[in-house]
Amino acid sequence: MTIKARWRRWAREDAQVSEAALRRNLHALAVAAWVVVALNALHVVVFGTLHFDDAVRSTWAQRVAGAHAAMAVVMLVxxxxxxxxxxxxxxxxxxxxLPLGVSALVLGWAIALTAFxxxxxxxxxxxxxxxxxxxVVLLLRPRVMVTLMALAWGAxxxxxRWVIEDAALLTTHRMNAASTSVLAALVGVLFWRHFVRTERLQRALADSNQQLQAQHHELQALATRDPLTGLLNRRAFEHEAxxxxARARRQRHPLALLMLDVxxxxxxxxxxxxxxxDxxxxxxxxxxxxxxxxxDPLARLxxxxxxxxxxxxxxxxxxxxAEKLRHTLEQTPLPAIGAPLTVSIGLVTVAADATPTLEGLLQQADQALYAAKRQGRNRTVTWDAEQAARGASTASG
Structure with a gap:
């Protein structure tokens, strides 16, 4: 990859994480501000109570205390x-x-203290x-960080030059400041690139987890749902039923089961x-x-x-x-055929003190449904034990 292509790629990545970086900077400022205020207050107390016979040193101490007091106010805001x-x-x-403004303000304040x-x-x-x-505290995009440090060193x-007359000392300070600025810019670029890689990796991981969850839900739906109607399939219905x-037996509550056929x-x-x-x-x-x-468990058998x-x-x-369902379907035309549907329903009801099994209920509902079909369809028939016994006796005879 060429340098130009790499810079373009980095620019795209920087834009993708800019809001996350801003929120991280706001959090850092919210925390660091109180630490800086505490340090400023300490400096104000120490330098504000210094007394010198030398007017130059006294003025220096007052300026330092004043600068820290001003910075404390700025950091509070x-x-x-x-x-x-x-x-x-x-x-x-x-x-x-805000992060750029605070960074520039801090560097300008430090330049003033250095001059003092x-x-x-x-x-x-x-x-x-x-x-x-x-x-270290704030994340700034590489070109912003490099530009800021270059301007700070220039200032x-x-x-x-205004406060140092010795040419050798001036050159030494300028070179030391240049080294510090370059190192600070390098630290800023490295921290920013680390943040970008970490943020993009976390997003990729979150997307992957989301896809896995979606696939899990899809597989779960395939395992428990009828693909045509979206209702429970037989296996899932039996599990819920x-x-x-079991709950109806413990609490001695009544229940009912109906089987419907088009x-x-x-x-x-x-x-x-x-x-x-369909x-x-x-x-x-x-x-x-x-x-x-x-x-209410509902399934397509x-x-x-x-x-x-x-x-x-x-x-x-x-x-x-059951009758409400039957009448609703009978009165609702199906556009695909231009006519309503009719259904036959077999109904089984269970008293509160009974202990039925699911297999027994399904069998009884199927018998009632068969009776509804035999009696002309488009009706609801409730399973009757005596009638079923008579039918079985007649069939055996």
Missing amino acids: TGWLARRLQARGALPAAAAW DQAIGGSLSAYVNAAIAVP LAVVL QQVL DHFKAINDRHGHPAG AALRQVAACMAEAIRQT GGEEFVLLLPDTGADQAWHL
Whole structure:
């Protein structure tokens, strides 16, 4: 990869993480501001109480104390503003200038302190501390960091010329400041690139986790849902139904189970095609799903048969629901065939003190459904134990 292509790639990556970097900078400012305020207050106390017989040193101490007092006020405002911005969901465009503005202000303040220090000893510690602190605390894009450090060094070089008359000392300070500025810019660039790589890696990991979760949900749906209607499949229905039955036994609550079959479904497929048959099944599923509670297990058993388990439901309520479903479908034309559907329903109701099995309920509902078909379709038939016994006796005779 050429240098030009690499710079273009870095520019794209920088733009992608700019908001994350800004939020990280706001957090850093909100925390660092109070630390800086504490240090400023300490300097104000120490230098504000110094007394010298020498007027030059006294003036120097007063200037240092005043500079730290001013910076304490600035950092108090910065910390408050950073916290206010952190609490906002969408950051205003002007917020991006806060880290750069604070960085420039800190470096300018350090240049002033360095100029004050030349009156007593010629130290560069104020500028060195600030130049290193800025890239350590704040993330600035590489070109911004390099430009900022270059301007800071240029400003310091000019200021030093005003306060230092010794050419050798001036050259030494300028070169030392240049080295500090270059190292600070390098630290800033390295920290920024590390942040960019880490942020992009975290995003890629988050996207991968999201895709895995989506695939997991998709696989779970494939394992438990009927792909045509979106209802539970037989296996998932049996699992949920066993839990409902166990709860009904413990709490001694009534329940009901109904089995629904679309009348003349084969004729729909033969006359109008399988897409019309699929549309009919989806309409039945939608009608049933709208009429029940979310806690009622509803499934497509296969073909044109559906099953619904109704916990905490008495015989009258179950009959009313079955008839409501039947009438709703009978009165709702299916666009694919230009006519409404009719269905036959087999209903089984269970008293509160009974202990049925799921296999038994399904068998009884199937017998009631068969009776509804035999009696002319488009009706609801409730399973009756005595009638079933008479039918079995007649069949055996």
